[in-house]
Amino acid sequence: MSGNYEIRRFDAVSKDEHGYAEAEKWVRAVAFGFHESTRSPEHVAKSLATYQADRRVLTGAYQTGEVAPGSLPADVPVATFGTLRKTLNIGFGRMLETQMVTAVTVRTSHRRRGLLRRMMSEDLDLARRDGIAMAALTASEGSIYGRFGYGVASFERTVKVDTTVRFQLNHQAVGTVEVAEPTVLLDVAPQIFDRVHRVTPGSIGRQEWYRQLASGSLGRDGKEDPAVKVALHYGPDSTVDGYVSYKFLGWDTTPYTVEVVDLVAATNEAYLELWQFLGAIDLVERVTWAEAPMDDPLAWALADPRCIESSDGRDMLWLRILDVPAALEARHYPVDGRLVLDVLDPLGLTAGTYALEVTGGEAAVVRLEEEEADLTLDVSALSSIYLGGVCPVTLAAAGRIREHKQGAALQARGMFAVERSTHCLTHF
Numbered sequence: 001m002s003g004n005y006e007i008r009r010f011d012a013v014s015k016d017e018h019g020y021a022e023a024e025k026w027v028r029a030v031a032f033g034f035h036e037s038t039r040s041p042e043h044v045a046k047s048l049a050t051y052q053a054d055r056r057v058l059t060g061a062y063q064t065g066e067v068a069p070g071s072l073p074a075d076v077p078v079a080t081f082g083t084l085r086k087t088l089n090i091g092f093g094r095m096l097e098t099q100m101v102t103a104v105t106v107r108t109s110h111r112r113r114g115l116l117r118r119m120m121s122e123d124l125d126l127a128r129r130d131g132i133a134m135a136a137l138t139a140s141e142g143s144i145y146g147r148f149g150y151g152v153a154s155f156e157r158t159v160k161v162d163t164t165v166r167f168q169l170n171h172q173a174v175g176t177v178e179v180a181e182p183t184v185l186l187d188v189a190p191q192i193f194d195r196v197h198r199v200t201p202g203s204i205g206r207q208e209w210y211r212q213l214a215s216g217s218l219g220r221d222g223k224e225d226p227a228v229k230v231a232l233h234y235g236p237d238s239t240v241d242g243y244v245s246y247k248f249l250g251w252d253t254t255p256y257t258v259e260v261v262d263l264v265a266a267t268n269e270a271y272l273e274l275w276q277f278l279g280a281i282d283l284v285e286r287v288t289w290a291e292a293p294m295d296d297p298l299a300w301a302l303a304d305p306r307c308i309e310s311s312d313g314r315d316m317l318w319l320r321i322l323d324v325p326a327a328l329e330a331r332h333y334p335v336d337g338r339l340v341l342d343v344l345d346p347l348g349l350t351a352g353t354y355a356l357e358v359t360g361g362e363a364a365v366v367r368l369e370e371e372e373a374d375l376t377l378d379v380s381a382l383s384s385i386y387l388g389g390v391c392p393v394t395l396a397a398a399g400r401i402r403e404h405k406q407g408a409a410l411q412a413r414g415m416f417a418v419e420r421s422t423h424c425l426t427h428f
């Protein structure tokens with residue numbers, strides 16, 4: 001069935017540039033796929049300007065046969081798929097160039113004909129040929145991407161924090177927090193994020209839109225958001241090392257609530273002191289944040305950790321290793337050792353038996369023909385444990401990893417550990 005379609009790839013371009021009409025139709029198709037209202041021409045132009053800054057590649061599937069009379073014309077894609085490349089922090093400050101997959105939609109009337117499978121398989125293959133060892137995405141549903149070799153590698157949760165008198169942090173401030181004009185974040189946000197990115201395993205580079213969102217310049221509805229307010233954290237040396245962007249949700253909310261739009265702190269102190277600031281906003285009784293870490297220092301710094309009401313954890317970053325030796329050799333390992341991994345791959349990109357030999361924290365990976373494996377696992381499970389955010393022992397208990405040598409899953413847990421909890425602050 002997917003033979004009745006042509007797949008086309010093109011770059012995001014700005015208004016007045018060649019190819020804008022095609023890019024515009026692609027953006028509208030994505031908005032349709034995610035059930036948004038039809039985007040205004042201005043909103044589309046702003047979106048495409050940010051996509052161009054990110055050097056996004058836009059992929060569309062187009063009908064090649066006759067189009068039903070009166071239906072959307074053939075130049076409107078029936079399926080969309082977007083990619084951009086940024087670095088992923090893979091622990092201990094190391095970075096790995098990663099293919100970020102986004103904007104995956106298939107028009108209802110063309111679904112379940114293999115279009116997603118075709119676009120995904122082709123794109124992963126192209127990325128791998130281009131020397132990219134990792135792909136990543138965030139998923140709307142949990143059951144779609146495992147079949148393509150993706151595994152959950154990080155989690156997040158929503159917190160509602162009671163900021164009435166109960167809110168007391170056991171922390172002596174070393175810096176200060178000051179309110180700023182939101183637009184300062186157009187410059188400052190990428191700089192601070194870059195610092196956070198370098199010290200946070202699981203962090204993936206942010207797209208251009210984030211600084212616009214944090215500064216209130218471009219909200220999700222394509223307009224400026226005048227409700228956004230911003231505070232900056234200054235470290236002991238008076239340089240800015242963190243910020244919070246937030247909104248008051250209005251006098252109709254009970255309790256009176258502030259919602260965090262973005263909270264990015266490059267030091268432990270900046271994180272706690274931005275929370276001290278949020279907890280001190282007068283007339284406000286609750287602060288919510290939808291992208292909070294699972295393993296949150298805030299809970300341990302609060303005199304009463306029950307000030308935090310949290311949702312269950314949600315999967316956040318999904319990873320897909322495209323090249324096992326390249327991905328494994330890119331990492332630093334806190335524990336030396338040797339593990340033989342038998343990797344299964346539903347798309348056939350990485351299947352094989354590999355010996356991972358770590359000496360002095362550095363890995364050498366060789367492909368083996370004969371040797372018996374210590375662990376057998378699907379590439380999705382290997383991708384899950386790669387960032388140290390998912391425990392191999394748990395995956396063994398779930399039957400996702402088969403242990404042939406006793407203790408091998410525990411050994412993998414030690415080897416794949418990272419220096420602090422995995423957390424990804426970038427949705428895409």
Ligand SMILES: CC(C)(COP(=O)(O)OP(=O)(O)OC[C@H]1O[C@@H](n2cnc3c(N)ncnc32)[C@H](O)[C@@H]1OP(=O)(O)O)[C@@H](O)C(=O)NCCC(=O)NCCS
Nearest residue numbers: 033104105106111112113114115116117138139140143144
């Ligand atoms: C999810 C979506 C992109 C799937 O596209 P599609 O072209 O119908 O998928 P395909 O026909 O290529 O199916 C590929 C495989 O995935 C499975 N699959 C597709 N969507 C699925 C879903 N929502 N849940 C479970 N399995 C799904 C298919 O059954 C098929 O399995 P198989 O190849 O093992 O038999 C499409 O339904 C969609 O646009 N949904 C709304 C937007 C969305 O959720 N996008 C994802 C953003 S992260």
